[in-house]
Amino acid sequence: xxxxxxxxxxxxxxxxxALLVSSCVGRxxxxxxxVVFVVVDQLRGDLLERxxxxxxxxxxxxxxxxxxxxxxxxxxxxxATAVGxxxxxxxxxxxxxxxxxxxxxxxxxxxWRSVYALExxxxxxxxxxxxxxxxxGNLLRGGLPDWMVAADSGTIVVxxxxxxxxxxxxxxxxxxxxxxxxxxxxxFVTSDFYAEDYPSWVERFNAQQMPRxxxxxxxxxxxxxxxxKWTRRDTxxxxxxxxxxxxxxxxxxxxxxxxxxxxxxRWAYSQTHPDAAVGAFSQExxxxxxxxxxxxxxYLALSFSQTDALGHAYGPRSREQLENLLHLDRVLEELxxxxxxxxxxxxxxxxxxxxxxxxxIPEFMVEEGxxxxxxTRQDLALLRxxxxxxxxxxxxxxxxxxxxxxxxxxxxxxxxxxxxxxxTSGPAADSFVVLMRNSYHPxxxxxxxxxxxxxxxxxxxxxxxxxxxPHGADHGSPxxxxxxxxxxxxxxxxxxxxxxxxxRSVDVAPTLAHLAGIPVPSDLDGKPLFQ
Numbered sequence: 386x387x388x389x390x391x392x393x394x395x396x397x398x399x400x401x402x403a404l405l406v407s408s409c410v411g412r413x414x415x416x417x418x419x420v421v422f423v424v425v426d427q428l429r430g431d432l433l434e435r436x437x438x439x440x441x442x443x444x445x446x447x448x449x450x451x452x453x454x455x456x457x458x459x460x461x462x463x464x465a466t467a468v469g470x471x472x473x474x475x476x477x478x479x480x481x482x483x484x485x486x487x488x489x490x491x492x493x494x495x496x497w498r499s500v501y502a503l504e505x506x507x508x509x510x511x512x513x514x515x516x517x518x519x520x521x522g523n524l525l526r527g528g529l530p531d532w533m534v535a536a537d538s539g540t541i542v543v544x545x546x547x548x549x550x551x552x553x554x555x556x557x558x559x560x561x562x563x564x565x566x567x568x569x570x571x572x573f574v575t576s577d578f579y580a581e582d583y584p585s586w587v588e589r590f591n592a593q594q595m596p597r598x599x600x601x602x603x604x605x606x607x608x609x610x611x612x613x614k615w616t617r618r619d620t621x622x623x624x625x626x627x628x629x630x631x632x633x634x635x636x637x638x639x640x641x642x643x644x645x646x647x648x649x650x651r652w653a654y655s656q657t658h659p660d661a662a663v664g665a666f667s668q669e670x671x672x673x674x675x676x677x678x679x680x681x682x683x684y685l686a687l688s689f690s691q692t693d694a695l696g697h698a699y700g701p702r703s704r705e706q707l708e709n710l711l712h713l714d715r716v717l718e719e720l721x722x723x724x725x726x727x728x729x730x731x732x733x734x735x736x737x738x739x740x741x742x743x744x745x746i747p748e749f750m751v752e753e754g755x756x757x758x759x760x761t762r763q764d765l766a767l768l769r770x771x772x773x774x775x776x777x778x779x780x781x782x783x784x785x786x787x788x789x790x791x792x793x794x795x796x797x798x799x800x801x802x803x804x805x806x807x808x809t810s811g812p813a814a815d816s817f818v819v820l821m822r823n824s825y826h827p828x829x830x831x832x833x834x835x836x837x838x839x840x841x842x843x844x845x846x847x848x849x850x851x852x853x854x855p856h857g858a859d860h861g862s863p864x865x866x867x868x869x870x871x872x873x874x875x876x877x878x879x880x881x882x883x884x885x886x887x888x889r890s891v892d893v894a895p896t897l898a899h900l901a902g903i904p905v906p907s908d909l910d911g912k913p914l915f916q
Contacts, residue, residue, distance in 0.1 A: 420733075429743050452882045459868045461820055461823040463861060503523065505519055529897055531559055542563075556686060608704065624699040624857055682901055
């Protein structure tokens with residue numbers, strides 16, 4: 386039996402054997418030259434294993450030669466992009482790092498106002514002053530890159546994504562090289578929080594490489610015919626726009642006004658193109674900034690967003706999602722080859738995880754015999770009506786909140802609701818209360834309609850998805866499928882293996898720091914997984 390076959394067989398071994406392997410992992414005598422932190426947006430914990438036999442590139446290398454944890458969760462209730470990335474980077478729960486949602490309502494002396502997680506009116510986008518400013522100003526805690534810079538001020542920090550809320554949070558509070566992609570122009574940008582001007586290599590990449598990457602107007606299927614059985618059928622009415630639900634996907638078929646300026650860029654922005662751009666841009670950053678090519682450990686964070694874009698549109702078990710993962714497999718393969726060539730094989734350390742999972746499409750769940758439904762417009766109207774009645778109700782605030790909870794819990798689309806005292810004090814009634822506490826910040830309210838200063842946080846039922854747009858899938862709940870994510874470590878001192886030990890997303894940053902010999906704050910919620 387060859388080595389790879391043996392490794393695949395060992396994946397089915399008993400948990401004890403896996404735990405014994407993990408006890409062998411530790412720091413090497415030489416620190417890694419580069420720490421690479423990869424986050425795949427909306428990569429649910431079962432998808433790598435489901436399509437294991439189909440991967441031949443970067444995922445293949447990680448699964449065969451890395452150490453994988455299979456029981457990893459985010460332990461907070463609001464499973465959103467900004468929240469998950471900030472938690473992975475900082476090693477503390479949202480209640481402490483402050484990024485409790487992609488947006489929230491914030492308490493001010495004038496009342497409650499809506500806040501985007503990374504908004505900053507004082508930090509303008511370089512060369513694009515009309516765009517909304519961005520910075521990590523709302524992030525209350527530093528993360529792994531901050532710890533690395535504190536250990537050695539010569540550390541170079543690079544963070545790249547299609548999304549600003551991924552690139553910025555993964556960079557902590559440091560003023561590093563942080564870039565994300567504009568939807569209308571298809572170019573990498575940053576804000577003046579990070580730089581005064583674009584480096585020449587970024588300008589060159591935007592001018593020469595981005596038009597080429599975003600030029601392809603047809604998305605073809607490359608999945609081998611024999612492997613298509615691993616997905617659900619390709620033509621269903623409950624994915625995409627309900628019409629263009631199968632391969633090949635063509636820009637001119639799927640765009641209302643294909644001759645409008647920038648139309649191709651906007652279409653490509655939701656296909657696989659941005660992941661290709663992030664991979665190529667990171668390779669250019671490695672070369673231009675000479676990452677990992679001196680005696681100081683540098684940091685590279687990459688967040689690949691298209692699993693999320695295509696997961697929302699087509700669902701996690703779709704043909705499109707598998708095609709996207711095979712594409713990302715090739716992008717990671719090229720990235721890892723570039724790391725070997727420029728940094729040196731055995732001189733870089735990588736972790737791969739995800740910011741959240743996702744539910745299956747409700748209609749597909751019904752086809753499989755599972756119970757699922759979508760909230761109707763009437764359901765949402767009833768919910769709004771309850772809050773509208775209580776918003777101006779007079780009386781003792783606690784009495785009003787308790788009465789509101791009773792009415793909310795009578796609605797079919799509310800699984801549970803908590804008053805502020807129930808949320809913040811006393812023993813937790815169940816695990817969901819713990820998750821909701823980990824998402825609670827007193828001045829930053831989330832929870833849909835319950836975030837309007839009512840003192841109540843609701844929990845939607847399992848498999849909740851609005852009927853307002855009866856296509857695709859969603860995430861954001863405290864249920865397991867939204868919190869379950871993969872986790873793989875790869876690099877010097879890490880033997881191949883699998884562990885079924887329970888791990889949490891707050892453990893990833895302190896584990897990377899431990900492996901790289903970086904001191905960490907003493908008050909983290911997470912802990913190193915390898916001792």
